Amino acid sequence: MKTRYLFYFIFIFVCNIHSQSKKNVLDDYYEKLRLKTEKTEVDKMMIESYDASKNENFKKATQFYEIRDFDMALKYYSAALNELNNDFVIDRYYGCINSRGIYYSQTMNYNQAIQDFTKYLNYMFRKYYGQELGPIAAEVYYNRGNCYANLKNYNIAIIDYNEAIRISINCINIDNNKDILKKQLPSIYNNRGICYTKMDDYQSACRDFQLSLDNGGSEFTRMNITKYCQ
Secondary structure, eight states: OHHHHHHHHHHHHHHHHHHHHHHHHHHHHHHHHHTOSSOOHHHHHHHHHHHHHTOHHHHHHHHHHHTTOHHHHHHHHHHHHHHTOOHHHHHHHHHHHHHHHHHHHHTTOHHHHHHHHHHHHHHHHHHTTTSOOOHHHHHHHHHHHHHHHHTTOHHHHHHHHHHHHHHHHHHHHTTSSHHHHHHHHHHHHHHHHHHHHHTTOHHHHHHHHHHHHHTTOOHHHHHHHHHHOO
16 A cells, blocks of 8 residues: 555656656746747747736636636736736737627627627727638627627618728638638628618619629528519
């Protein structure tokens, strides 16, 4: 029995040494990375993500994010930002806001969802100033458009759908997340078409339902064509 306990403690001791050794190797690697005269964007991101992984507030934020407690996650992401203030943590902070917006929209808290989607889009405008927004922005515009449609603000919803379609087509043309956007595009056309029916613009609605169908729209789109366009 004593021998068994002795082996157990030796095993724990060796594991601790190995873990500490691994930690020292990582610390040395990232320290050398920091000392590089010219750093690439990948180098910068790796350093910032490593720093975040060691921050206690960031760790807590990640834990709360994983259980979908977005308010608590944002509290700790904010605290981590006060200590680190790097782009990796900022991305996670605003990504959490977007996720909270999705949660609000799923629970029909549309006004709160719109506020979060707008915050996230404003962040993307600042981050990619002067550049074309990517596929995530298309999804956020689509989600915000759905919220406006559910609140019967059809004109504003159509503006968001227009932007979601424009960005999606641009990304598809340059092969940026093409497969994902091709799946989303029929739903955007269909939902914009529904908004047009609410405004008695059946010509525009039918055009969108056909575009949805042409891009792989569902049986629901066929039903809309039957209902409004025949």
